[in-house]
Amino acid sequence: MRIDVQNLTHIYNEGQTDEVTALDDVSFTVGEGSITGIIGHTGSGKSTLIQHMNGLLKPSSGKIFADGTDITSKDVSMPEIRRKIGLVFQYPEYQLFEETVAKDIAFGPKNLGMSDAEIEKRVHTAMSLTDLDYEKFAVKSPFELSGGQKRRVAIAGVLAMEPEVLILDEPAAGLDPASHRSMMELVRRLNTEHNTTIVLVSHNMDDVAEYCTDVIVMDDGKIFLSGTPREVFRHSSELESKGLGLPFGQCLIREMNRQGADISGDSVLSGEDAAEAVLRWLEEKKC
């Protein structure tokens, strides 16, 4: 599914003394099958933006089209939009409430009015996607799981609705390195194997560089930069001036150049890229 955001503006407490413009004339497109990363420092409008994308917030002005359907209009079917566009909030483990893991995952499909057999099937699929062993976890209380497991249950709860677009707000925040990696691999698998379009909000520039096909940089409610990761991270000094980091490879090359090297590494993202650039530079120096 393709999402077109057009001139989106959102003002909190409009007309009051404490009004805040959280989004200011934002336009962009999330291409079908893409993994679009949204980065920006705290308070740049990322959360407000993603809440508009499945209709939880209504814009002050502007429109959002999901495959041509205007989801900001009043007569659009909200359950239909929520089924197609899944949203996983930051720290979703704090939203679990049911007695068992299986029941919690079934909450979404149940709200959509699906048959018991269909729900059962979807719970199985969602649990296997998130590496939760059905036999072991289905009847457990979600409150006795570890933090990482809880998060996977919460994400399975959204996956069970089988959305065409999945929006994730910092899905790997606060996880240990191994869980972090498996979370990001899950995102990639959903994208490649299930053709789910992904919108990923992240503060981790390495994740964005490695997994995203497109990047949008938000600053003060506006789009500051957008393009492929290579295009965006080329603007390293602008990004740093906005309080954002850079991917590891880019940092490394910049630091080496600061120490006196002259490696051309504008499009370097990962550590491997950096290694290649350094090798190339060494080769050149030899001759």
Next chain:
Amino acid sequence: MLRDITLGQYYPRESVIHRLDPRVKIAATFLYLIMIFVVRDFTGYAFVTCVLAAVTAVSHVPVKFMARGMKPVMFIIVFTFVINIFVYKGTVLVSLGPLNITDNGLRQAVFIAVRLILLIFGTSLLTYTTKPMQLTDGFESIMRPLTKVGLPAHEIAMMMSIALRFIPVLLEETDKIMKAQQARGADFESGNLMKRAKSLIPLFIPLFVNAFRMAIELAMAMEARCYHGGNGRTRLNPMKLQKIDYIAIVLIMLFAAAVIVQASGITGLPMLWPSR
């Protein structure tokens, strides 16, 4: 919707009211509460309203902001109004089937509604103009004499300050969980009463779980900073009454005296629509 709840929040401004000693403000609010119950007729309420309006004006808290805070309690006011209007006997004004609106009922309904509005406006002014920390320091200081009879003044004050501090946190949390469940197709707005009550389960369970988690974390953070109750604790800013505090005390005394004199009827002035 939940952003609208402003009741119990602090509204930072530079004003005389904000600068007053919290103990004076607490005592004044307490006296004000008593006076509202002393008032017997609408002239009295008009006087109280004028005083409240003057204090509000001096405090620089926008009336619009305060009115927003009234929204959540509007239901209670309307509810009591409707109940009151029907239960009193007297001369029937309007008859609606088995229900009669009498002159006494109407009077009582309006009277109680005004009383509630004045109560909430007046007490909320205290929280709008006093930082939670000052408020609890004030309470603690006022209650301190009672520690001799075993009242845990410091603990009560600490509990109050924590409760106040967590109001906005819990509101934000509610908003977040609500949205998360809506993203999973939960519907909080439609259906009959039973269905709506049931739809709140996915909201309240995580809210309680999170509230307990936050409480445990806060308790640990406090212990980590060597919190051990009020014994031997000194203050960064010890409270001391200033000139404006003494002026405020005199003014509030005058206010109370005026209300009592008016309500006792010894002035001989006619009462406006008093209860019999």
